Amino acid sequence: MKARNGKFFSRGVHFRDMKFISKDCPISRLEAPGIVSIALQQHIGKPASPVVAVGDTVKCGQLIAKADGFVSANIYSSVAGSVIAIEKRANPRGGLDTHVVIKRDETASDDFVPLEPLKEKTKETVIARIAEAGIVGMGGAGFPTSVKLSPKTPVDTLIINAAECEPYLTCDYRLMIEKTDELVQGFRLLATALGVTHIIVGVEKNKPDAVALFEKYDDLDVVLLRKRYPMGSEKHLIYCCTGRRVPPGKLPADAGCVVQNVATSYAVYEAVELNKPLFERVVTVSGQCVENPANIIVRFGTSFDYILDHCGGIKGDIGMIIDGGPMMGATMLSTNYYTRKTDSGLLLLPKTEVSLKNPTPCISCGSCARACPMHLMPMDIDFYTQAGDYVMAKERGGVLNCIECGSCAYVCPANRALVQSVQLCKQKLREMK
Amino acid sequence: MEKVIVSDSPHIRGKRTTRGIMLDVVIALLPAAVMGCVYFGVKAFLTILISVVASVATEFVYSLCLKKKPLEIVKSFDFTSVVTGLLLAMCLPSHVAWYVPLISAVFAIAVVKMLFGGTGKNIVNPAITGRIFAFIAFQSAMVSGWVAPTISALDGSVTSGATQLTSMLGGNGYSVSLADMFLGTGMAGCIGETCKLALLIGGIYLVVRKVIKWQYPVIYIVLTGFVAVCLEKFDFSYFMPSILSGGLFLGAIFMATDYVTSPNSTAGNYVYFVALGVLTAVLRKATGIEVVSFVILLMNLIVPLINAYVRPRPFGAPGFVERIRTKMAEKKAKAANKEEGGKQ
Structure with missing residues (x-):
């Protein structure tokens, strides 16, 4: 359908999006590292409970930790090899998580073990598959998608968050232009899971080529959004796409909408159509201090060190290493951490770009x-x-x-x-x- | 690996700083200060100099008393004391003795600003309070003995004695043209308030630099003029003289828009500036003296009240009309329920 202009919310901030650094880097696949360290807490809710023990041999795509409770998610091995440790390791946010450390077996195949194919694609089976594959919101929040797809109030609209309003990040943008067909299938599957037919794709105006690709599909209602941070916030996206307001303290479902991210939709497509559990994702490696910026498919548990080596290492006067976007991500002490489901970017920014100032008294400027x-x-x-x-x-x-x-x-x-x-x-x- | 910075999100920040904003205000004040020096001579320049130096020195000494290291004080210097000193000197007459700006500046910084906690913590505008302090403490010097500027009016005449506003409020009418009032030529008054053109240039600079919103001073100035017209039985000849005389421009552009002592929300600011405009015109008429500084002081004290009651509605919350509608619907539903109950 022809794209229409969305509404606009007042306030928010406007800045240079800096996406040009990694915008034109096609998605490539990163070779599996020798050792992966997979956190059991990669989502909001309870950590998953491990079902493997030290010394076990695992295949790629094998379940290594089971969801513990309703708000939790399954975790799969991202390489074939043997479990060498289950121990507490630091996460980029500064806490300690239990990690399953797997040593890769060089001789074993890196192909994943597929999940059992779905016989029919109904609302229940798709939701069950999404839960089984361990899919969580991959925009950064990490809320289990299956829970989000079972709202308590009736919904009539599925909104796809393709705004990608954080500066520097381009992983969603690359998915949109390289895997358009697969993504649209993912959108349709999500709509099936929700039992709705109206699919809105909200795209910021700085991605015209993605808009042109989406316009070719007749069942998609493409909405052009003005570039403004935080356009990707659920409440603002809903307002700009549909004109509905989510009252304070209420969920998007109360306004009849469910919002899903582009990367999540792609994971849903892979889980349902390719029977692939979630064990890898596209990560943007960007910033002025990276030798070769890239959008690469990374297996979860790969250390950022390994990713950085692949991208040519650090250049120039490094100021800050960020896991995620510069507005809501977390800074890291070093690159000695491991990728998780919610990591959309690894940014290396120079000292000139980042904030070095100390707080001074508030002057109530408003x-x-x-x-x-x-x-x-x-x-x-x-x-x-x-x-x-x-x-x-x-x-x-x-x-x-x-x-x-x-x-x-x-x-x-x-x-x-x-x-x-x-x-x-x-x-x-x-x-x- | 090199050392990297670990900080709280967001990791990128806007370029604007408190020091930058205050520097912008100083730059915006310069045209008016220069014009003051041109009109009132070396005496005006000395008054400004004494006031600024005294302000900065007072802040420095006060910080030393708080056992801060000198280097630290210099590093955290944010130009707020320069703004205070400059503003204070601009609303003093040029003929006052050298100790008037000195004592007023010490009072403004030490008592009004630093005693309450320094930058951002003062409840009233230090410069305004310093001026009022001078007005009360050195009353004879402040209200009489006005000197005419060294540059005469456009038609060559020189007025002295009372300022135009005193003359107008006293019922004596005007003796200078509007052009003279706008340029400040041939008009007695405080150092910084006579040349409206210079103040206007400063104000436009602040608006362009997005330090202030243009709506705020415009509301204040226009409303003052309009209410004055209403009070004079809709005689529109009072409009221009009302807004061009006294310290209205200086107050509206530089004093009332002071961040610390004005409301935080946009809606609150509208309430604040409307109240300022109305009060200024009414009190000018009632008292017969220039009241801009008093009105701003008064409204500064009311700001916490405005902040408590005028606040934005969270995004998505029902609006006023919507809330009334839901209430009405609830009432109707209740009434319908009662009726049904009665029938049963």
Whole structure:
């Protein structure tokens, strides 16, 4: 269908998207590393419980950890080899997770063991397959997709988040232009799982070639979105695509919509059509400090060191290593961490690009309130959180509505750590309950 | 491996800093300060110099008393004290003795700003409060003995004695043309407030640099003029003189828009500037003196109240009309339920 213009939300921030660095690098496959270290917590919810023991031989695509409870996800081995350790290792966010360490057997085949083919593709079987394959939201949140596809309220629209509003990241963009057909099949499968027929694809205007490709499919309602961060936020995407507003404290399903990411849709296609469990994804390696920027398919558990070596290593004056996008990702101390389902990017930024300034006192300029896409008062949240009055931060600042997009901190002239105040306040409010 | 930075998200930040914003304000104030020096001579320049140096020095000494290291103070210097000193000098008359700007500046920085916690913590505008301090403490020097500028009016005449606003409010009418009022030629007044053109250039610079929104000072200035017209029984000849006289331009563009002492939300700012405009015109008429600084001080004190009540609605929350509609629908449903219950 011909693309139509979407609505636009006020506020938010605008910056250079920096996608030109890795935009024209076709997706390539990274050779399996000698050792992978697969975290058991790659999603929101309970960590998966391991079903293999040290010394076991595993095949590629074999289940190594089973979902523990409803909000959890299965985890599969990404190489063929033997389990040499199950131990706690650091994750990029700064915590410790249990990892299953697998040594690759050079002689064994790297082809995966397929899941049992689906006999028919109905709502139930597709959802069951998505849960079985261990698919989670691959945009960064990591919420189990099967749970998201079983909303409590009736929905009538599936929205595909193809905005990719984080700067630098291009993995979704490459998928859109290289695997359009497969992606559209993924969209249709998701629609089947939801029992809806209306599929909206929201694409930012800086990806015209992707829009042109999607327009060829008659069942897709392609929406052109203006370039603005955070366009990929669920609530804003729903508003811009359908005009519906999700009330504070409610889920997208309350507005009759479910939002899914491009990378997730591709994983759904692979799981249902190719019977492939989720054990690899496309990762963007970008930034001014990478010798050869790339979009590569990486097996989970591959260390960032290995990826970086493949991309030619560091060039220039490195300032920061980021796991994910620069707005919501996490900085890493080194590249000695392991890829997970939610890692969409590995960015190496020079010192000139990143923030080095120390926070100074708030001058109540109101920039944060003008930038907040949720129309909150970040300066009040910061003030009351620093003062230890978390209840006031909730009442005055509306901290529970915050999506932690970082727009406020981006514009703050005093360089205050507004997002951290929000996170601290939310944590304290949870503890108070 | 080289050392890398580990920080909180977001990892990229905008280029704007507090120091940059304050530097922009200083730059915007320069045309008016230069014009003040041209109109009122060396005396005006000395007043500005004393005020700025005293402000910066007071902040430095106060920080030393707080046991901060000198290097640290210099590093964290953010130009707010320069802005305060400059603004304070601009709303003092040029003929005051040298100790007036000195004492006022020390008061403005030490008592109004630093005692409350320094940059960003003061509840009222230091420059305005410093001016009011001078007005009360050195009253005779502040309200009389106005000197005419060294540059005469466009038609060659030189006025002295009372400022035009005092003359107007006293019912004596105007003795200078609007062009003179706009350029400040041949008009007595405070150092920085006579040349409206210079202030306007500064204001446009601030708007272009996105330091202030153009709507705010425009609302203040236009509303003051309009309410003055209303109070004079809709005599529109009062409009231009009202907005061009006194410290209205200086107050509206530079003082009322001060970030720290104005409301945080956009809606709050509209409330604030509308109230400023109305109050200025009404109180000018009621008291017969220039009240811009007092009105701004008064509204500064009301800002916390505005912040508490005027706040944006979270994205997606029902609007005013929508809320009333849902309430009405609920009421109707209740009434219908009752009726049904009664029937049964």
